[in-house]
Amino acid sequence: MSDQPTIAALRMGNQFAFEAVFHAFHPKVYGYILQKTHSAYMAEEVVQLAFIKLWHYRESLDPEVSLSAQVFRVAKTTLIDQLRKEAVRSRLLTQGEAKGTAQSESPTENALKRLEEKELAERIQQVVRSMPGVRQRVFAMSRFKGMSYKEIADALSISVRTVENHIAQALKQLRHNIPFF
Structure with missing residues (x-):
């Protein structure tokens, strides 16, 4: 089954198509993000932001690329953006609370680092192959x-x-x- 009609409808701003995409992909995207963050709160935030971005940039959706791939790409980049923001926020709080005291990385920084390391390892394996x-x-x-x-x-x-x-x-x-x- 082709995603082209759904992508075309989304690109034209069809809200019913967007709702259908949201309901179809929300559980899968939520599960993916929850697996990466281990935080239900953050997963819900990231999923909501990802679908907002999907709607905002709907005109740039590529009819030649599967809708699933595009939805998950938006979710993944949204997750990375949120982890970076959270890491900066955490670092600033840590610096403000304990000036001069060595602090370990926050769980968000660790999650971001693990995600980036995993992606780099996968990309290296792909190039080596x-x-x-x-x-x-x-x-x-x-x-x-x-x-x-x-x-x-x-x-x-x-x-x-x-x-x-x-x-x-x-x-x-x-x-x-x-x-x-």
Whole structure:
């Protein structure tokens, strides 16, 4: 089933289509956000903000992309925005209450950090999987298994210089595909 008619109706400002989308996706999006935050209050806030954003930016919805993917992308970016705001708010409160006292990270900061680390790890795995076979193996052996260049060269019957070249190319590919890598 195509989402194009629903997306077209949303883009034209059809409130009935929006209500249908809200009722169809609210439980799924709420569950996703609750799983990430472990806070019913924050999950409800984020879901409400996500659907407000979806309505506000409805004209930019892409009819060629599944509605589910677009709804969850809005929810995910809304969650990240809220976690950042909460982390800043928490940091400012901590600084104001205990000037000069070392404080541990708040649960919100921890959740944001875990989410960002997980997304980065997934993106790295995706880029590594797109590498040519030998480069992929060399990189995995070096970075994921902790093997030295010499050990990799011996295991694959290639020269250490070839291992170095594969690692250099892999890192170049990662930097090209992942900003700030």
